[in-house]
Amino acid sequence: MTPVTTLPTRLRRALLVLGLALAATCLAVATAAQEDVRCLSCHGKPGFKKTLPSGKVLELFVDPTGLRLSVHKDKHCVDCHADVGEVPHPSLPQKVNCRRCHYSGNTSGAPQLEKYVEFEQSVHGRALAEGNTKAPACQDCHGDHFILPGSDPRSEVSHKNLPQVCGRCHLEIFGEYEASVHGKALAKGIVDAPVCTNCHGEHTIRKAADPDSSVNAGHVANTCAQCHAKVVIMEKYGVKAEQVATYQESFHGIANEFGVLTAANCASCHTAHDILPESDPRSSVNAANIPKTCGKCHPGANANFANGRIHINAKDRSAGIVYWVALGFKILTLSTLCGLFIHIGLDLFRKAKNHKKEHGEAKP
């Protein structure tokens, strides 16, 4: 009988612990939810704002539905605004630190990827660490309450919306990008069109002068090649994928490959953000603008620079006389080589024959 009575005791204890835990959770959730209600009693009022002594007006209205639809739908105000306890707040609450949850080894299930480390190394992360108040933190790009994965088209950092996010600070460049072939393509809904992060990286953004930057003179060609060397992508838009290879085979490309960073890369001629098709009279590579573009490095460049093709492929018929001369030399070289080997072969053949003859005569 004893074993029978002990089991229910254990079970009872276990149930008690479970029940207490459940009750504690319910209480915590209820408290947090209650907190949310408390917060929203002010912050839930549309138009709620506060003017700081400095004169700065803080828009403090929060639409709770945004948070409920976001990846943080199960979070409560004080989970992130952890320094807020009293109402009204005795001091100005601090900016939310996402690393409260997003740290390596956290138990809340918050994603902790290399991205957070990458961000610290990036131009934005470094500026932030140096105390630059204008430098963006996580929420400045990802949004504050309505955070969604980048794959969600409603997300601020979705492919389509991203340029506007960067454009909030980088106004002038955003204007150039919008007018460029890439910006126009994006506006048309072309998903292949690159946005800021495709060239600059997401959390790895570095200054162009940084040798590790994807847009450093030593890496620009490879960065553009991610798309421009792919025939599958390029043929959709009537752009030649061979432009990458023809650049790599050019003096500029070879010099760049061997670390001569003063040699032209893609952006030196096509510009970085203003990229326009050759046919556009405003394009830096339009025939009328070629002397000016080449003149940046080759002072005194004239119309002769535009007289001929820049991305020339000697292996393609489109290269005209260059193709035929290259082909002619190839045939000449191969036939010369054949002739030389025939000559050598015959020489050896005759020598062997004569050798045999001499020895044949000597033997008997």
Next chain:
Amino acid sequence: MTEKGTVGTVERMTRAQRLVHLALMVAVLMLVLSGLALAYHDQGWARALITLMGGLGGRNVVHRTGAVLLVLVFVYHVVATNVSARHQQNALASVPKCSDVKAGWAGFLWRMTGKGEAPKYGHYTPMQKFQYWLIFLGCLLMGLSGVVLWSPRVSLELFPKSFFDLMLVVHSSEAQWAFIILLVWHLWDVHVASGNFPMNPAWITGRMREDLYRAQHEGEWESMQKGTKE
């Protein structure tokens, strides 16, 4: 057969000729190595060569130094040919004639069939003449295209981009063609063929063994024996 030690020697190259040959060899080696390294820059060996030359800038210095040396050799050769009697005689001997085509053809037939006699060559064999004129014309073409490529800034101010591209393909294609001929034929002719192995020492000592000289330039040998010059 005569013992090797007792065989007499005949002068083949003068001291000046040997010096010019050495300068030409150094220039061509510098040009070929630095040129091929650029043309095949995506290959490992080419990268190693470029690194050895101190990077792309060093490669340019090697190539351009070689180019200046080759131009000097060429200019010296042309001037000397016009002022020195001995050079004029050599130049005359190098002029291609109908007999060279005939001798070349006869040589081909003889090697093929073994009928008749091995052709007798003069001071320069038809193959040597062919190589000489190839190098001579090659120097002109490589020099002219090389000058255009030397300064893209200046040449693009004077000529259209398409002309620059043409000069580039001519320079690199012609170089590779000449290199193959030099590598295969010159090495064979001077180092392997006609009992010259490991090499014909004339480019160092200026002299050739009588028996080999006779075998390779029998036509000239016969006229030398008669006391007449070709």
